[in-house]
Amino acid sequence: xxxxxxxxxADHAFLPEGWRRNVLLQWNAHGALLSVTPDAQASAxxxxxxxxxxxxxxxxxxxxxxxxxxxxTEYRAASGTGATDNFWSWRDLMYRFAARITPEGLASIxxxxxxxxLKAGYTSVCEFHYVHHMQDGSRYANAAELAQRVVxxxxxxxxxxxxxxxxxxxxxxxxxxxRDDQRRFINTPESLLTLLDTLRSARxxxxxxxxxxxxxxxxxxxxxxxxxxxxxxxxxxxxAPVHIHIAxxxxxxxxxxxxxxxxxxxxxxxxxxxxxxxxxVHATHIDADETTALAKSGAVAGLCLTTEANLGDGIFPTxxxxxxxxxxxxxxDSHIGVDWRxxxxxxxxxxxxxxxxxxxxASADMPRxxxxxxxxxxxxxxxxxxxxxxxxxxxARADFIVLDANHASIAEHGSDAWLSGVVFxxxxxxxxxxxxxxxxxxxxxxxxxxxxxxxxxxxxxxxxLLK
Ligand code: NGQ
Ligand code: ZN
Numbered sequence: 018x019x020x021x022x023x024x025x026x027a028d029h030a031f032l033p034e035g036w037r038r039n040v041l042l043q044w045n046a047h048g049a050l051l052s053v054t055p056d057a058q059a060s061a062x063x064x065x066x067x068x069x070x071x072x073x074x075x076x077x078x079x080x081x082x083x084x085x086x087x088x089x090t091e092y093r094a095a096s097g098t099g100a101t102d103n104f105w106s107w108r109d110l111m112y113r114f115a116a117r118i119t120p121e122g123l124a125s126i127x128x129x130x131x132x133x134x135l136k137a138g139y140t141s142v143c144e145f146h147y148v149h150h151m152q153d154g155s156r157y158a159n160a161a162e163l164a165q166r167v168v169x170x171x172x173x174x175x176x177x178x179x180x181x182x183x184x185x186x187x188x189x190x191x192x193x194x195x196r197d198d199q200r201r202f203i204n205t206p207e208s209l210l211t212l213l214d215t216l217r218s219a220r221x222x223x224x225x226x227x228x229x230x231x232x233x234x235x236x237x238x239x240x241x242x243x244x245x246x247x248x249x250x251x252x253x254x255x256x257a258p259v260h261i262h263i264a265x266x267x268x269x270x271x272x273x274x275x276x277x278x279x280x281x282x283x284x285x286x287x288x289x290x291x292x293x294x295x296x297x298v299h300a301t302h303i304d305a306d307e308t309t310a311l312a313k314s315g316a317v318a319g320l321c322l323t324t325e326a327n328l329g330d331g332i333f334p335t336x337x338x339x340x341x342x343x344x345x346x347x348x349x350d351s352h353i354g355v356d357w358r359x360x361x362x363x364x365x366x367x368x369x370x371x372x373x374x375x376x377x378x379a380s381a382d383m384p385r386x387x388x389x390x391x392x393x394x395x396x397x398x399x400x401x402x403x404x405x406x407x408x409x410x411x412x413a414r415a416d417f418i419v420l421d422a423n424h425a426s427i428a429e430h431g432s433d434a435w436l437s438g439v440v441f442x443x444x445x446x447x448x449x450x451x452x453x454x455x456x457x458x459x460x461x462x463x464x465x466x467x468x469x470x471x472x473x474x475x476x477x478x479x480x481x482l483l484k
Contacts (some may be wrong), residue, residue: 022051023456026063027070027419029432030055033408035388036432040070044415047224048455053409066419068450069427069435071391072409073140073416074357075398077319078260078298078348080145081127081167085479086114087353104266104328111351112198114482115148120157120166122478123148127170129475132465133355135176137447140416140454141402142176143296143348145231145260147183147202149212154200160208161216168220174467175459177224177414179402180216181231181260184209184246189236190269190276202233206245214253224414225455227403229258235281236269240288247289258294258403260319261285265299265330282307291316296401298348301331308334312343317397321350322363332367336377339393346398356447361390361440385433387440415456424448 022043030040032053041057044050059065090110095102118126134142146164150156159165164182171178185202188195195203204212209230217228230250232238238246250257264270264281273281282303285291291314298319300311311318320333328351339345347360354360365386368377376386383389399407406414420427420435426442427435439448452460459465 021046024063025066025070025453026057026059027066030070030409031072031436033410036069036435040409042070042409042415042417044456048415048457049224049405050409050411050413050415052411066451068420068422069432070409071138071418071420072395072407073418073452073454074138074395075141075143075346075402075407076134076139076348076357077143077296077317077346077398077401078145078321078350079130079142080147080351081130081170082115082118082123082148083111083350084130084133084352084355085122085126085482086111087351104330105268107328109198115201116152116198117482118148118163119481120162122482123163124166124170125471125474125478127167128174129471130352130355131171131174131176132468132471134349135174135452135454135459136449136463136465136468137356137358138418138449138452139349139355139357140177140414140418140452141179141398141404141406142171143179143181143258143260143401144171145181145183145298147185147231147233149182149204150201152201154203159215159219160212161219164212164216165219168216168226172225174465174471175454175457177226177402177404177406177416177454179227179229179258179404181229181258182209182213182216183231183233184242185233185237186242187237187239190272192239206242206249209246210249210253213250217253224404227258228254229260229403231260234262234269235273235277235284243289256294258296258401260296260298260401263297263300264302265325265328267302267331270302280304280307282311286310286314293317293344293400294403296346298350299325299330301325301333303334305337308338308343309341312338312341315344317344317346317401319348319401320345320360320364321348322360322367323354323356324348324350326363326367327351327353332371335364336368336372339378339380339389344397344400345393346401347394357394358440361387361394364390385437387436391436391440415453417453418449419451419453421448421450
């Protein structure tokens with residue numbers, strides 16, 4: 018039996034044109050918005066949101082298993098005089114962790130992580146999934162076993178997911194053979210496409226589930242294998258999303274120049290039709306020409322500020338890129354934090370600290386930094402998901418957040434200051450009270466419907482992993 022239309026009345030809601038009053042939201046049984054009507058009449062039969070309503074934020078970059086190692090690598094592992102920890106030494110630790118992941122463990126970690134995301138107001142996630150094989154590198158009976166566990170965890174939590182199985186083929190530029198500790202990740206374009214095909218048959222796409230692919234990085238594929246992957250994807254699902262790690266570390270930029278004769282972003286833009294279906298994650302190290310070219314391409318720059326800060330990556334030229342109308346979105350990546358408010362705050366603070374100015378990412382038509390960054394990352398993040406999300410408009414998913422109007426960060430402020438309070442203030446518990454994903458209220462009064470059970474399972478999985 019199909020359920021009747023559902024609805025919510027909001028005294029204030031953030032629509033594509035900004036804050037509007039008396040907004041009636043209506044959606045169908047599949048979780049798609051049927052109408053969004055400002056200046057509507059409240060009526061007796063319609064539930065009323067307890068506070069201002071925002072669209073849910075897409076999380077454009079996640080490695081779910083890494084949630085279980087958050088907080089466990091914050092010590093100096095390198096020894097000897099002048100020894101430094103860096104991205105690469107962190108990666109060694111992370112690989113040791115990845116080697117221990119089991120299907121059951123991954124399911125429990127992903128389930129808990131996605132609940133944390135929903136509680137934070139992330140209503141979609143793009144999962145850049147690369148641990149595919151058994152501990153010894155051989156295939157599971159179902160080649161898509163681990164990816165399927167992640168898809169199922171998303172379904173159970175209620176979050177929308179774009180599953181991006183990762184092609185990891187080489188250890189470095191010039192088609193270097195994979196390292197032993199990368200054996201769980203390795204595929205050819207053909208085997209990866211087969212894995213994706215298997216997964217698509219077992220778990221067909223629907224309103225909350227989409228597929229794409231992720232060539233891991235230019236280090237991990239070649240020109241030819243990237244081409245083969247994209248051709249295969251287009252045969253299966255034309256225009257599906259493509260995500261890639263692109264220029265996170267100066268060492269990879271140097272290696273790319275040395276073996277390929279160009280910087281990574283330039284190399285990619287010169288050889289492939291990079292457009293709005295692409296998400297370039299960590300385009301951190303780009304020069305002025307690449308900044309202009311990337312902005313012009315229409316691709317989304319995937320920024321993961323808390324992870325990039327945690328790993329000591331560097332600072333993306335956000336100001337110049339936004340001035341040239343570049344698209345952005347945010348992701349929680351390694352999940353050292355799961356909070357888009359912190360991502361947006363740090364995005365601005367990196368610019369403030371390096372330029373010794375304030376309100377760097379404001380623009381002439383959007384003088385409020387939080388409003389500009391929120392709107393930009395909704396739009397770019399939505400594009401990266403390849404799903405109809407990121408805005409309160411007809412046809413989009415009914416994904417939204419209800420703020421606590423009495424929260425100390427926004428109470429007594431005018432609506433024009435609400436997003437500033439939400440993003441920049443760090444006072445006590447989250448101002449996010451309720452969260453709807455696909456029209457279902459999955460977080461009610463800061464609690465997810467399944468959080469106790471999921472947390473117990475997460476702890477059990479973690480205990481097992483850390484044994
Ligand atoms: C990853 N993570 O794939 O998990 C990467 C590290 C790599 C981040 N870049 C591994 N944050 O890039 O080789
Ligand atoms: Zn990543």
